[in-house]
Amino acid sequence: MTDLASSSPCQETTVDLAIIGAGPSGLFAAFEAGLHEMSAAIFDALPRPGGQLTALYPEKPIYDIPGFPSILAKELAARLVEQVRPFNPLWCLGQQVERLERGEDRLWRVGNGTTLVHARAVVIAAGVGAFSPRRPVVEGLAAFEEGGAVHYRIADPTSFEGKRVVILGGGDSAVDWTVMLSGIAAQTHVVHRRASFAAHPASIGKMERLAAEGKVQIHTPFEIKALEGCCDVLTVMIGNPKERVAIEADALIPMLGFEKSLGPIEGWGIGAGKGGIDVHPTTMATDQPLLYVIGDMASYPGKLKLILAGFAEAALAVTDAWKQIHPDQAYKHVYSTAKGVAR
Ligand SMILES: Cc1cc2nc3c(=O)[nH]c(=O)nc-3n(C[C@H](O)[C@H](O)[C@H](O)COP(=O)(O)OP(=O)(O)OC[C@H]3O[C@@H](n4cnc5c(N)ncnc54)[C@H](O)[C@@H]3O)c2cc1C
Numbered sequence: 168m169t170d171l172a173s174s175s176p177c178q179e180t181t182v183d184l185a186i187i188g189a190g191p192s193g194l195f196a197a198f199e200a201g202l203h204e205m206s207a208a209i210f211d212a213l214p215r216p217g218g219q220l221t222a223l224y225p226e227k228p229i230y231d232i233p234g235f236p237s238i239l240a241k242e243l244a245a246r247l248v249e250q251v252r253p254f255n256p257l258w259c260l261g262q263q264v265e266r267l268e269r270g271e272d273r274l275w276r277v278g279n280g281t282t283l284v285h286a287r288a289v290v291i292a293a294g295v296g297a298f299s300p301r302r303p304v305v306e307g308l309a310a311f312e313e314g315g316a317v318h319y320r321i322a323d324p325t326s327f328e329g330k331r332v333v334i335l336g337g338g339d340s341a342v343d344w345t346v347m348l349s350g351i352a353a354q355t356h357v358v359h360r361r362a363s364f365a366a367h368p369a370s371i372g373k374m375e376r377l378a379a380e381g382k383v384q385i386h387t388p389f390e391i392k393a394l395e396g397c398c399d400v401l402t403v404m405i406g407n408p409k410e411r412v413a414i415e416a417d418a419l420i421p422m423l424g425f426e427k428s429l430g431p432i433e434g435w436g437i438g439a440g441k442g443g444i445d446v447h448p449t450t451m452a453t454d455q456p457l458l459y460v461i462g463d464m465a466s467y468p469g470k471l472k473l474i475l476a477g478f479a480e481a482a483l484a485v486t487d488a489w490k491q492i493h494p495d496q497a498y499k500h501v502y503s504t505a506k507g508v509a510r
Contacts, residue, residue: 180208180284182206183287184208185289186207186208187290188294189209191478192463193481202254207257211261221240226240232474233475262278264279269455275289296427296428298425300425301421324347330418331415332419333419336357337387342366346374354416357383360389360390401417451484
């Protein structure tokens with residue numbers, strides 16, 4: 168999935184459909200757009216597509232996707248990306264949409280300070296809001312973030328070669344990166360506030376073997392208490408009721424999961440609140456022209472917050488958008504079996 172941004176990089180352009188959110192609903196909306204021969208741009212605040220599937224529960228099996236008796240969440244996300252690939256949408260990943268407004272030319276402006284897309288129609292598939300990495304609660308963190316010693320995302324593991332790294336967290340990401348960086352960094356510490364880790368047992372086993380070989384230092388149950396030092400060299404103070412330990416480090420890598428917030432969506436004047444945005448249940452249309460909401464953020468009587476509901480809503484929204492964009496053409500439904508996906 169890493170090559171998406173380079174395959175169709177986000178740039179200022181005009182598309183038929185801008186999709187806000189690359190969770191399962193947004194990804195399938197991009198596929199439906201392709202099937203309807205509509206160009207699309209897909210935005211997500213996160214650098215990877217998949218929404219909750221990749222951010223919250225990548226290793227969990229899902230049992231209620233039709234045709235898949237069981238599928239890992241991360242695998243479903245990867246398959247949705249593969250499914251849309253033939254249509255080559257613009258991937259605006261790592262781009263939180265802050266601006267959504269309709270111009271006098273009847274095009275929607277979708278983007279933020281650095282990226283702007285003009286769109287005939289917009290599908291909001293923003294789930295429960297934008298995800299951002301959870302920051303540890305420790306005084307003085309901001310100064311080290313600015314100094315470049317705190318890393319919430321790892322784009323290039325080799326940048327930690329020869330460095331002393333402290334990873335915070337006890338889930339899959341923390342354990343997987345501990346294992347991975349132990350072969351690259353000079354020292355790899357992992358700090359978790361509980362006695363046991365909540366990751367895949369095979370990964371925990373690997374990490375414990377590395378610890379037995381002295382390649383990883385496991386600190387449990389410990390919490391981060393303070394950050395000392397200066398700029399890009401820091402002392403990470405960790406502690407529990409019985410002891411306090413100082414770890415000299417070059418990099419702090421918090422892997423503490425994600426926080427979600429409606430963020431800018433609340434300011435768009437489209438009635439976004441905790442209960443979602445009201446839409447017409449047969450078209451997913453809002454009360455604004457050519458603006459649709461699908462997936463977990465859509466609200467209508469009987470709404471089910473399920474992946475399969477988001478898929479159907481994507482088809483309804485894109486079909487209606489096509490009709491509104493082409494008011495002078497009769498809509499003719501064509502099955503995917505008849506149409507194929509080659510462009
Ligand atoms: C632990 C767990 C288990 C689950 N199990 C199941 C299950 O078994 N079956 C099932 O059907 N469902 C399950 N669900 C629910 C399912 O994951 C959601 O219904 C589904 O992910 C909703 O998809 P979505 O595309 O609407 O939104 P999301 O998956 O939430 O994706 C929304 C995306 O929009 C992005 N976004 C938001 N605001 C902005 C913005 N302003 N700019 C750019 N990007 C933005 C977010 O970063 C996010 O990536 C589960 C959920 C959880 C948490």
